[in-house]
Amino acid sequence: MALGRASGIALVGLRGHVVNVEAHMSAGLPGFTLIGLPDTSLSEARDRVRAAITSCGIEFPARKITVNLAPAALPKSGSGFDVSIAVSVLGACGAIEQNHVKTTAFVGEVGLDGRVHAVRGVLPAVHAAKLAGYSRIVVPAENLGEASLITGVDVQGVWHLGDVVRGLGGDVSVECEDPRRAVADAHHGDGTRELHAAQTAGRPAGQPAARAIDMSEVLGQESAKHALEIAAAGGHNLLLIGPPGTGKTMLAQRLPTILPELSHDQALESASIHSLSGTFDATSGLRLDPPFEAPHHTATPVAIIGGGSGVLRPGAISRAHHGVLFLDEAPEFSTRVLQTLRQPIESGEVVVQRASGAAIFPADFQLVVAANPCPCGNSFGNGVGCVCTSIQRRRYIHRLSGPLLDRIDLQVQVLPVSPGKLGDPPESSAKIRARVQDARRIAQERYAGTGWTTNAQASGSWLRAWLGRSHPALKELNALTERGAITMRGADRVLRVAATTCDLEQGATLTVESVMSALSLRTRVGE
Structure with missing residues (x-):
């Protein structure tokens, strides 16, 4: 023997x-x-x-x-x-x-x-x-x-x-x-x-790759770019809705360029997910720029969430961990795919269960959703004219369910830009990213000891205790909640966005006006 x-x-x-x-x-x-x-x-x-x-x-x-x-x-x-x-x-x-x-x-x-x-x-x-x-x-x-x-x-x-x-x-x-x-x-x-990256790129391992795209390429759309900056500063989810050709995809693709670089531990966790998925590129070394995933609208729930037969693999939401998950033409995605996003958005992880066992994959991502207002895309009016009936428009946009929209902090319209109203030369991603990093630093100081790093992670109860029950902004939100104008979860998300706007203003005091401004960035589509 x-x-x-x-x-x-x-x-x-x-x-x-x-x-x-x-x-x-x-x-x-x-x-x-x-x-x-x-x-x-x-x-x-x-x-x-x-x-x-x-x-x-x-x-x-x-x-x-x-x-x-x-x-x-x-x-x-x-x-x-x-x-x-x-x-x-x-x-x-x-x-x-x-x-x-x-x-x-x-x-x-x-x-x-x-x-x-x-x-x-x-x-x-x-x-x-x-x-x-x-x-x-x-x-x-x-x-x-x-x-x-x-x-x-x-x-x-x-x-x-x-x-x-x-x-x-x-x-x-x-x-x-x-x-x-x-x-x-x-x-x-x-x-x-x-590492191949150090050999081919002439830079040490762990350095971010050169950013090929930049916010300076986006002309006009100041309100949408402001919403994008708020989303980056607070880690908020974002909905962009507007006619074709207004720059929704262009804006979403540039969100990673204004996000802070990943820490070493975050980059290692992201690389581990891509290694398990078979999508890790060893020639690029350890990437510090946030990942960006944009699945096609024909993707199945397993492709988005993860799973498969035999070996359980992470899906698109896990590959977007510490980065951005972009759903372009979101109403074209299947209802099952859209509804499966609700739980990971809240928990920051996804549990894939099969008869052979269960696997937990991290899924702490920022969701960016882009949608046309109707099947033809012209109900906002861009010189072509909408050919959809009111029933078709409502049915199309309501594929984005109320519970899913309630989890999206920022919901903004992206309208066509007139060539004569482009305004000042657009800012670069580096300049916006500097403001985002300053805002995140303020948030990190606020949440020291809590385990949170961004406003989007903070609990509503903590924010309410931080403001105090007698704060005028809370009284206003409570009144809106009692009238049914907003849910309790929606009210918490309004508080988080308001805190982010104050952080971008270098720690300005949260007021009723800042809360109302945050509420205006949650325009409910289809109403």
Whole structure:
């Protein structure tokens, strides 16, 4: 009897769990059994590992082999356990030294020829291994760029299973050359530990990419740009409604350019989500600019929220975490998609539940919704004339339900701009971003010790206690609530917007006028 061990990482949502891979070899009919709640792709590791080991020139033992993935109650999926399974089997048959394995975690998929292929989710897996106390993590060489974003741990990239065997004191009798290695060496020399971003862009890792678009390109639309600035300063959700061609999409695309840069932890969390989604670009390094997601209106609820069969993947709202989710032509989205946004907007996370288990993905995003006023888009009047009936207009705009609109703090009309009324030259994103950062600094000082950083995160009860029950603005809001003009949730959101407008005015005192101004930015569409 012989026993080999190795460690892998299982991802449930964005959270990583250490999996102890144990290979038991005993007398009996030759066979390879894999236990511990593996899914279909993981169960197929038996054949991949067998072929990969023989491709290294190592004779696969003709014994009864049982590989256990512990804890057995934790569902495991994907091909990222292939390398750890191979190492445990090699340890059981004495082909490698076991003492080299104790402080190392292994992530990667093997091919039949022994090559180690890239897998999704390497970044959160390496982070989980580091938190679990592992000092060395072996990953596919193609994933080394993103894995190296985790500092304080020795990350090693391998091209072939033979590289792993040699590193663990084993003997590989065949040449395990990989043509991908030669290509990578030709492009990057021996700097395999350097991020591609630093090599190609000539800037240190963690620097934001150059902003290709700017607010200075938006002519006119001063009221809409003011609403965009308030949204950026307070983290508020925004609805832009107006005829085609008035600049709604142009404005939404430029919101990230006036948002503050992400902190290192925020950028790492965002990168981990994109790594799990398979959309992470290692050549750009750790991006500090907020993400921007703009799904097509034909997207399904699973594409927006996350999920899928087998491995649960994050959706568009999670990829927009710490950034902007833009729904263009929002009434064209299915009702199911729009309604599923209500809970994540409030909680900042989404729980994807399936029969096999549940996964929690972060989803703290700013929602920007753009909509035409009617199917033809001309009911506001832009010189063409609306051809829709009143029933068609009401039915179209009411696809945005009342509960969803109640969660959108700013609701503004974007009307056509006359060429003769463009006004002064527009401000640049950098100038607006400076004001936004000053306003956010004031908010952070206000909410010190609460865990909140923006006005959009603050609770209504806290804001009411901060103002005091006798404050005239509260009395006015309470009167509007009693008349049914606004809901209690809507009143809280008006308070948050009013606080943001005061922060943009360098800490001005919140007054009835500022509350009424915030209320005017919540024009209910379809009424």
